[in-house]
Amino acid sequence: MSTKKRMLFIINPRSGRERIRRKLLEILDLFSAEGYHVQVHVTQAPKDAKNTASKEGAKYDLIVCSGGDGTLNETISGIMEIEEKRRPQIGYIPGGSTNDFASSLKLPKQVYEAAQTAVRGTAVPIDIGLFCEDRYFVYVAGFGAFTEVSYMTPQDRKNVLGHQAYMIESVKSLASIKSYPMKVTWEEGTLEGEFIFGMVTNTTSVGGFKGLINQNVALDDGLFEVLLIRTPKTPLELSAIVSGLFLSDEPDSELVYKFRTSSIEIQAEEEVDWVLDGEFGGSRTEVTIKNLPRCLNIRRDLDV
Numbered sequence: 001m002s003t004k005k006r007m008l009f010i011i012n013p014r015s016g017r018e019r020i021r022r023k024l025l026e027i028l029d030l031f032s033a034e035g036y037h038v039q040v041h042v043t044q045a046p047k048d049a050k051n052t053a054s055k056e057g058a059k060y061d062l063i064v065c066s067g068g069d070g071t072l073n074e075t076i077s078g079i080m081e082i083e084e085k086r087r088p089q090i091g092y093i094p095g096g097s098t099n100d101f102a103s104s105l106k107l108p109k110q111v112y113e114a115a116q117t118a119v120r121g122t123a124v125p126i127d128i129g130l131f132c133e134d135r136y137f138v139y140v141a142g143f144g145a146f147t148e149v150s151y152m153t154p155q156d157r158k159n160v161l162g163h164q165a166y167m168i169e170s171v172k173s174l175a176s177i178k179s180y181p182m183k184v185t186w187e188e189g190t191l192e193g194e195f196i197f198g199m200v201t202n203t204t205s206v207g208g209f210k211g212l213i214n215q216n217v218a219l220d221d222g223l224f225e226v227l228l229i230r231t232p233k234t235p236l237e238l239s240a241i242v243s244g245l246f247l248s249d250e251p252d253s254e255l256v257y258k259f260r261t262s263s264i265e266i267q268a269e270e271e272v273d274w275v276l277d278g279e280f281g282g283s284r285t286e287v288t289i290k291n292l293p294r295c296l297n298i299r300r301d302l303d304v
Helices: 020-033 048-059 069-080 100-105 111-120 155-161 163-176 235-247
Strands: 005-011 036-042 062-067 089-094 122-131 135-137 140-144 180-186 189-201 224-230 256-261 263-276 279-300
Touching: 005 020, 005 048, 020 036, 020 111, 036 048, 048 062, 048 069, 062 069, 062 111, 069 089, 069 100, 069 135, 069 279, 089 100, 089 111, 111 279, 135 263, 135 279
Parallel strands: 005 036, 005 062, 062 089, 089 279
Antiparallel strands: 122 135, 122 279, 140 189, 140 263, 180 189, 180 263, 189 224, 224 256, 263 279
8 A cells, every 4th residue: 555645734714715615625635635644734823834834844745735925924934944855845725815926826716726736736946035034935025115004904804805905005004105214235236215115025926916026037046026116205206106116117217226136135224114925024123135045845837
């Protein structure tokens, strides 16, 4: 008798519209039919997915997580605490309201089809971000205008409205855009001044928007895409920023900077709130971000 492969299935039942509940028995039947002995863990509290993946992950051939980008972040953060040669592969069944990284991976939007990819897809290496030497992120670390929207939007509103919820909260925050005096340093340059927004990403979609970042993003090239926006002095400048972000392919302007780098340091005069993969990442005056290249293997369908 052949030995079954071992899978840890981490489920956040509260993410998105709880679609996973309706397909759970079908998904478990699929996993078993594909030769896996499945251990199911239903998350009970924040950090539960991270702690479970960290403590138990090395025992398994594959960890599949179902939830939003925050659940994926927790699961991968836990796996990253395992010695690299013992890290299991990961499969992802997106269940949140935006699912930015799933979009970059071109994962199916339907939960059963995504489950099929999780067990039948090809494992490909991806880069992971290291934030201040003690936190990980999968696809974005950001600060400033609108970044707080993702973790301030109540879960029930995300469930009901989905993507529209982010837009509603964004409009509310327009009147209170804050400016941050900063010094930004990377391999090839330095910027100083006041900024209203910044993000370090490894994705084609942020907050559901696909126009902010170069669409030729490679998830395994050891480089991040960086976007920094200086503080506009007039409504006209703010309008120019928005137009430049979504309607123009022009390179850097005096207000908007885009570049690629494997590491970056940011020093601020006061504490700045950061968001990692849509979840609150803490308040810091000094930040270091490094790209950890090709350090994790995730299942995807290469034919898509």
